[in-house]
Amino acid sequence: MRKLLSSAALLCALAAPLAQADQDVTLIIENHVFSPSELRVAANQKIRIVIDNRDASPEEFESKKLRAEKVIPGKSKGLVVVGPLKPGSYPFFGEFNEKTAQGVLIAE
Amino acid sequence: MLSSAIILFREVLEAALIIGILAAATRGVRHRGLWIGAGIWLGIAGACLVAGFADVLNQFAQGMGQEIFNAAVLGLAVLMLASHNIWMARHGRELAAHATSIGNAVSSGTQSATILVSVVGLAVLREGSEVVLFLYGIFTQGGTTANSMLAGSLIGLVAGIAVGTLLYRGLLHIPLRWFFQATALLILLLAAGMAGQAARFLIQADVLPALIDPLWDSSALLPEDSVIGTVLHAMAGYDAAPTATQALCYGLTALVIWLGMRYASPQRVAR
Numbered sequence: 001m002r003k004l005l006s007s008a009a010l011l012c013a014l015a016a017p018l019a020q021a022d023q024d025v026t027l028i029i030e031n032h033v034f035s036p037s038e039l040r041v042a043a044n045q046k047i048r049i050v051i052d053n054r055d056a057s058p059e060e061f062e063s064k065k066l067r068a069e070k071v072i073p074g075k076s077k078g079l080v081v082v083g084p085l086k087p088g089s090y091p092f093f094g095e096f097n098e099k100t101a102q103g104v105l106i107a108e
Numbered sequence: 109m110l111s112s113a114i115i116l117f118r119e120v121l122e123a124a125l126i127i128g129i130l131a132a133a134t135r136g137v138r139h140r141g142l143w144i145g146a147g148i149w150l151g152i153a154g155a156c157l158v159a160g161f162a163d164v165l166n167q168f169a170q171g172m173g174q175e176i177f178n179a180a181v182l183g184l185a186v187l188m189l190a191s192h193n194i195w196m197a198r199h200g201r202e203l204a205a206h207a208t209s210i211g212n213a214v215s216s217g218t219q220s221a222t223i224l225v226s227v228v229g230l231a232v233l234r235e236g237s238e239v240v241l242f243l244y245g246i247f248t249q250g251g252t253t254a255n256s257m258l259a260g261s262l263i264g265l266v267a268g269i270a271v272g273t274l275l276y277r278g279l280l281h282i283p284l285r286w287f288f289q290a291t292a293l294l295i296l297l298l299a300a301g302m303a304g305q306a307a308r309f310l311i312q313a314d315v316l317p318a319l320i321d322p323l324w325d326s327s328a329l330l331p332e333d334s335v336i337g338t339v340l341h342a343m344a345g346y347d348a349a350p351t352a353t354q355a356l357c358y359g360l361t362a363l364v365i366w367l368g369m370r371y372a373s374p375q376r377v378a379r
Contacts, residue, residue, distance in 0.1 A: 045206070056248045058241040059245075068312060071174060076166065076176075078171070
């Protein structure tokens with residue numbers, strides 16, 4: 001039932017035109033580490049970050065500077081839309097595993 | 109261990125401070141403990157439900173279900189706090205004037221108290237779902253690190269509840285004459301802060317524009333993750349670098365509640 005619900009929701013999500021982002025990037029979480037840990041994106045554009053949590057445990061993607069805070073359950077994907085950003089670096093981390101889950105987004 | 113203590117403390121503190129204020133505001137209401145307890149347990153049950161279906165929730169609203177849900181919960185709490193404050197402005201003053209003890213004063217305010225209890229439930233629901241997910245994550249890891257992380261979580265939990273209790277005890281020391289005004293002010297700030305946070309989630313979901321981003325940046329002066337910053341964030345919606353939209357929602361909510369209280373107050377009408 002839950003699988004059905006989530007795949008139905010996913011289908012809807014895929015069918016609908018997503019928030020008009022200019023650039024799509026993917027961030028993978030594996031063993032509580034972000035890869036890439038340095039995410040390069042274009043400045044002055046809306047960025048769609050798909051966060052793919054491959055761990056079994058949930059993670060909270062957080063960035064004060066990007067003003068983002070999102071829980072991504074284990075073995076699932078979450079979406080964060082940021083920008084348009086001024087050129088510069090924007091650190092982010094995984095709140096549930098702050099020691100290892102560190103990364104930075106660089107807008108240029 | 110320390111990091112998990114800090115995470116739990118941060119999450120629990122926010123709910124604990126809200127509960128502390130609301131518990132003080134319902135001082136003297138009959139069976140209040142029962143009401144608040146019910147709010148907390150319902151909130152925890154709801155939090156488990158939300159945590160369990162977090163992946164489903166995430167996929168709604170084009171991947172922004174979590175943000176919309178958080179904004180909706182906050183918005184509902186704002187409406188409830190606003191209606192409570194306006195109700196108290198209409199009745200609270202006469203109740204306080206005729207009461208020989210604070211007990212009689214608010215016992216007729218039971219109706220309004222149930223509203224506040226619902227807010228307790230909503231606060232626990234929102235903060236709790238993250239706690240549940242975090243603890244679930246610890247359990248899936250297992251091993252000795254998990255044990256020390258669980259111990260840390262317990263310390264964080266107890267510390268958070270302790271600060272909330274401290275606030276509650278402190279509020280009870282406010283002289284009766286000013287008590288209702290003081291709790292009304294705290295609830296007004298709470299509601300305005302929640303409205304600002306709701307706006308933040310809607311900006312994150314790309315539903316609202318940020319307008320000016322940021323409006324100011326005081327993170328060097330008073331970081332939001334410092335102890336004082338966290339407490340101010342929970343009690344009055346402090347944001348170190350808010351957008352103009354957040355500030356606008358904050359100000360408008362505070363203004364509307366204040367005007368509502370002013371016009372509902374019988375003394376004002378008589379004058």
